[in-house]
Amino acid sequence: MTVNEELREENSVDEAKLLDSLEKNDIKAFREEYLSLHPYDRAIFYENVNTSHRKTMYFYLSPKELAEIFETSEIDESEYKQFLQEMDTTYAADMISYMFVDNAVDVLKELDKLHIASYLTLMNKDSAAQIKALLHYEEYTAGSIMTTEYVSIPQNSTVRSAMTILRNEAPAAETIYYIFVVDEDNHLTGVVSLRDLIITDEDTLIQSIMNDRVVSVFVSDDQEDVARTTQDYNLLAVPVVDFQHHMLGIITVDDILDVIDEEASDDYSKLAAVSNMDSFDKTSLSAAKKRIPWLLILLVLGMLTANLIDLFTDTISQVALLAAFIPLIAGTAGNSGTQALAVAVRGIATRDIEDESKFKLLLREAGTGLITGIVCAVFVVGLIFVWKHEFIIALLVGAAILVSIFVATISGSFIPLFMHKMKIDPAVASGPFITTLNDLISIIIYLGLATTFLSSL
Amino acid sequence: MTVNEELREENSVDEAKLLDSLEKNDIKAFREEYLSLHPYDRAIFYENVNTSHRKTMYFYLSPKELAEIFETSEIDESEYKQFLQEMDTTYAADMISYMFVDNAVDVLKELDKLHIASYLTLMNKDSAAQIKALLHYEEYTAGSIMTTEYVSIPQNSTVRSAMTILRNEAPAAETIYYIFVVDEDNHLTGVVSLRDLIITDEDTLIQSIMNDRVVSVFVSDDQEDVARTTQDYNLLAVPVVDFQHHMLGIITVDDILDVIDEEASDDYSKLAAVSNMDSFDKTSLSAAKKRIPWLLILLVLGMLTANLIDLFTDTISQVALLAAFIPLIAGTAGNSGTQALAVAVRGIATRDIEDESKFKLLLREAGTGLITGIVCAVFVVGLIFVWKHEFIIALLVGAAILVSIFVATISGSFIPLFMHKMKIDPAVASGPFITTLNDLISIIIYLGLATTFLSSL
DSSP: OOOHHHHHHHOOOOOHHHHHHHHHHHHHHHHEEEEEEEEHHHHHEEEOOOHHHHHHHHHHHHHHHHHHHHHHSSOOOOHHHHHHSSOOOHHHHHHHHHOHHHHHHHHHHSOOOHHHHHHHHHSSSHHHHHHHHHTTTTTBHHHHHHBSSEEEEEEBBHHHHHHHHHHHTTTOOOOOSEEEEOOOOEEEEEEEEEEHHHSSSSTBBBHHHSSOOOOEEEESHHHHHHHHHHHHHTTTTEEEEOOTBBEEEEEEHHHHHHHHHHHHHHHHHHHHTTSSSSSSOHHHHHHHHHHHHHHHHHHHHHHHHHHHHHHTHHHHEEEEHHHTTHHHHHHHHHHHHHHHHHHHHHHHHHGGGGGGGGHHHHHHHHHHHHHHHHHHHHHHHHHHHHHHHHHHHHHHHHHHHHHHHHHHHHHHHHHHHHHHHSOOOHHHHHTTHHHHHHHHHHHHHHHHHHHTGGGGG | HHHHHHHHHHSSSOHHHHHHHHHHOHHHHHHHHHTOOHHHHHHHHHHHHHHHHHHHHHHSHHHHOOOOOOHHHTSOHHHHHHHHHOOOOOHHHHHHSSOHHHHHHHEEEEEEEHHHHHHHHHOOOHHHHHHHHHHTTTTTTTHHBBBBBEEEEEETOOOOHHHHHHHTTTTOOOOOSSEEEETTHHHEEEEEEEHHTSSSOOOOBHHHSSBBBBEEEEEEETHHHHHHHHEEEEEEEEEEEOOOOBEEEEEEHHHHHHHHHHHHHHHHHHHHHHOOOOOOSHHHHHHHHHHHHHHHHHHEEEEEEHHHHTTTOOOOOHOOOOHHHHHHHHHHHHHHHHHHHHHHHHHHHHHTTTGHHHHHHHHHHHHHHHHHHHHHHHHHHHHHHHHHHHHHHHHHHHHHHHHHHHHHHHHHHHHHHHHHTTSSGGGGGTHHHHHHHHHHHHHHHHHHHHHGGGGOO
């Protein structure tokens, strides 16, 4: 154990002690220790104990206390259903109503319609109405991740009255560090930070200190764009408005962190051709289920390549050495295509690409492909010549590598840009399709050239 | 233009107007319009105009006003040097001293030692000392991204005195939403949020409302771990301490967002075998420079595969159809290996993997590999049999696919876990090395089997 780990140990959770108090039915000891932990650590404990321990915990903790655990990102979406079923139905409904609305919606979305309806019926009307209003927003939009628990004030308030409103709403609001200013029709007209409020004289009018160039997002905006805006403008929360600029809700930075993580995982998993890595698999079968569809698609696409090579069997049986370089050429085309694609996908994701013209971009990629292709071709010709002393074959492989890198680089950047234009997520083009396309092109070039020059081989 | 875009337009920056006032030397009009923009929008304008316009801007804006622009994440690290050179040296030094220390350090790190020294000499002593203290922390550690501009109070203060300290320090502190409580030796003993302060009676002692189980990170911690902690515990800022728990600085959530983005780009670019995609390339040559090293390494590794196939030329010249399936088999092995690797790399990054035993994990991956291998093998045998009516070759390809998927899946998850254990970033194992390994293994199995059963083909 390093010094580092030892020091951490002090802060860590005494699981044995907690389990012991659960088993001894010592409710007082359990609550004292457990409630002193950070909700995140409480969630880890709650998640790791067995069902019967959890059932005891439902008697030891109030629905409100349990809601705090469910607020953390530690509890996996796939587990919500099981955990709720362990609870008494009214207890579960109570707990959900104590959660921040956006999180409550996340929990309910994992359930079927019948269960959602029964929980909503058991809740107090106010919570149920708030949740219902958020439930119908489409996934991955600003609406689906926003909460309605924000603090807003009329523009003719003073700093003093704003502070009073803040103090009253602090327990229920998700953030009180930004206060949103609205007119009588609930149009968003400005924003004031708590920082500004506490350094300003109490009699000052809000109107005179508010920022009226407030950055906002539309309720239908993609969550990735919302994340980018929040990050660009360094916001702790971003207001969500409708087309008429009515204030609908806010999205706080902790939810933005989750979105960024989710989108990065998503791009990454598509590049690796695994579907949906959101949740970590607990069994071989569930992991295999996510990977097999992609592999089967890739196998069918691979058969196209096999079919193509099969057309050249005559050439190959005459010069079998040709076959040795097929994976090298196809692999290099695939690699350079993936590089170009990754740069384009990240560029689109980080909006770097929007700043410049598409045509200039493609021209630059063509240049990159040409430079890369020439360098690699010269390198490989030298390598094969030194190794095999086969000058003609070396030239053939070199030519194939040059052309394939060039084509692969252009297609690798053109295809995602085109898909982005067509409003398709460019990450889905990753790996498989571009690679197959590049395989086919490079093999046609290589074996086609070889067949043409067969007499010289 | 959609309704959406039209509404956005209202908020957008009137570049023409700004340029016009710059050209007409209308300092008043320029300042009025420009300073009403969000710093992020100011940065975009500043970055996009030409050098002579920027030089005019240095006369129109105070060093303090320019510092706000340099605080945004919009200005690319690679541009700092050029922009500073455009300015008068004292003006530049002044500007740097007005920046938050962590951002000032980011700017200076892009310069050579001589320039850093001269700027530090020109600055006021206080700023220079703060910057010097942060300059020596290793890259990618908590120390390298923290700032020393936080608010701390003694534990025996009252809420009233805490609010007074806050009001005084608000203009200079990076966040005032968390106030850190320290003892007389500057040990971190607790944290209070501004939210707690404003709802508590003014005569209350800080000690009685502070949270003494404060989550902190060590100055030497990896920035990725810091990001994970901030996200898990839903913090707006995390305190940084040394081994004796002395408070050294804080890291705010906006810097955490940048870290998460950077690390995601990093993992992604390694999977795609492109080095360092942090900055978007402006020329073909700089893009090519980042991609060529990887392609050359991959070419050398690909020669190993070619060499291996070359050993089997006798077999191939007798049954040339065998060559047609080489890319298919090698590709499938590569794909299933990449899938396993991606799941492992993401699992390590999101810490999901730490929760369970490595042995169980490998066992599960072996199971996944076996299931996946069998399904794909059966599929491909059927496919080839239907297409070519070559039962023996179909069986051969099927057997090779089964074994290669199995081996590739295990190595794809074992290698990153092993590297993580050895404290090497598992993402560097991505793509190239695992793919080459899997290529070699799958080809030996396939062509080895083919040679053994040659008489039956």
